[in-house]
Amino acid sequence: MTETTKDSLDQLNIRLLTFARERDWEQFHSPKNLAMALIAECAELVEHFQWLTEAQSQELSPDKKDEVAMELADILIYTIRTAERLDIDLIAAANRKIEINESRYPAHKVYGDARRADEYKE
Missing domain, CATH: 1.10.287.1080 (MazG-like)
Structure with a gap:
C-alpha cells in the first residue's frame, strides 16, 4: 500500500x-x-x-x-x-498476513491450485 x-x-x-x-x-x-x-x-x-x-x-x-x-x-x-x-494497525496487520501467506503458499508450489495450506504435501 x-x-x-x-x-x-x-x-x-x-x-x-x-x-x-x-x-x-x-x-x-x-x-x-x-x-x-x-x-x-x-x-x-x-x-x-x-x-x-x-x-x-x-x-x-x-x-x-x-x-x-x-x-x-x-x-x-x-x-x-x-x-x-x-x-x-490494519495496514501493518494486512502486510504481516500477506507475508505469512507468502510463506505458507509459495507460488512455485501452489500455482493454479487453491487447496488449503495443510493439504499440500512436502
Whole structure:
C-alpha cells in the first residue's frame, strides 16, 4: 500500500470516529458488537451472489453493483471501527498476513491450485 492509501485509511478512521462520537455511539461499538455487525454485513453481501453462476457474479447490473458496493462499504466501516477500538494497525496487520501467506503458499508450489495450506504435501 502506498502512503496515500495509508493516509486515506487514517482519514476514514477519523471520520468514522467523529461520526460515532457526535452521536454518542461509541458506547455501542465494543469489539464484540462490531464483530457481530461485521458478520451480518458479510451475510448481506453474500445474499447478492446467492444462486448466481460464476459468470453472473462477474457481470452485475449497475444497480446491483451499487448495492454490493454499499455492503462492502459497511464491511470496511465495521472492520476499521473494530481495529480502532482494539488499537490494531490494519495496514501493518494486512502486510504481516500477506507475508505469512507468502510463506505458507509459495507460488512455485501452489500455482493454479487453491487447496488449503495443510493439504499440500512436502
